[in-house]
Amino acid sequence: MDFFDVIKTRNSIRKYIDQPVEPEKLEAIMTAARLAPSWRNGQCWKFIVVADPTRKKELIRNTSVFNQSWMGKEYAIIVACADPTRSGHRNDQHYYLVDVAIAMEHVILAATALGLGTCWIGGFEEDKVKTLLEIPDNFRVVALTALGYPAGKEGIVGKITKSVVKSYDRKPLSEIYSMNRWE
Ligand SMILES: Cc1cc2nc3c(=O)[nH]c(=O)nc-3n(C[C@H](O)[C@H](O)[C@H](O)COP(=O)(O)O)c2cc1C
Numbered sequence: 001m002d003f004f005d006v007i008k009t010r011n012s013i014r015k016y017i018d019q020p021v022e023p024e025k026l027e028a029i030m031t032a033a034r035l036a037p038s039w040r041n042g043q044c045w046k047f048i049v050v051a052d053p054t055r056k057k058e059l060i061r062n063t064s065v066f067n068q069s070w071m072g073k074e075y076a077i078i079v080a081c082a083d084p085t086r087s088g089h090r091n092d093q094h095y096y097l098v099d100v101a102i103a104m105e106h107v108i109l110a111a112t113a114l115g116l117g118t119c120w121i122g123g124f125e126e127d128k129v130k131t132l133l134e135i136p137d138n139f140r141v142v143a144l145t146a147l148g149y150p151a152g153k154e155g156i157v158g159k160i161t162k163s164v165v166k167s168y169d170r171k172p173l174s175e176i177y178s179m180n181r182w183e
Contacts (some may be wrong), residue, residue, distance in 0.1 A: 014158030032110035044086035064127030074148035
């Protein structure tokens with residue numbers, strides 16, 4: 001798929017079919033994460049691919065902070081962690097968040113290019129995720145994403161979510177950038 005088609009195709013998928021993701025595809029996706037840029041090339045990230053059905057169920061049941069009832073059929077939940085000491089900060093901006101967000105977007109776009117669906121999940125309880133997956137104290141959990149084969153048609157929860165948060169809306173270009181000075 002052409003790069004811009006990947007960008008246009010990507011959207012949050014909240015309904016999946018029960019089909020495993022091939023190991024080659026998973027490896028290609030994690031390679032995309034590996035190639036992401038980061039603060040002084042610190043590569044502060046670590047990903048946990050939770051594909052074991054029991055563990056995945058536990059993760060979903062114990063860590064969702066609001067209604068994530070669409071979760072369950074995806075092949076895996078990818079948990080993106082960071083070691084903040086391997087990244088930097090300036091002007092109160094913590095770059096481990098940036099590093100991991102970029103790598104996670106590489107994951108998401110690579111998955112899209114391979115015909116897979118994802119959905120970024122910010123609604124989780126970090127402490128519970130850390131305990132469940134035995135993540136060391138010095139790591140932060142930055143984001144989760146679902147990964148799997150899309151069902152094709154969005155389910156009711158997905159439809160409602162997309163409508164409530166107006167997922168299809170994007171600001172016009174004129175509102176998001178200006179040339180040479182703030183406008
Ligand atoms: C930081 C972040 C956190 C998000 N958290 C959730 C979440 O907890 N649950 C969910 O269903 N979608 C979540 N989303 C998905 C957004 O709702 C979605 O990206 C947005 O509505 C645009 O829709 P689209 O991804 O289909 O283009 C999150 C996205 C981002 C970037």
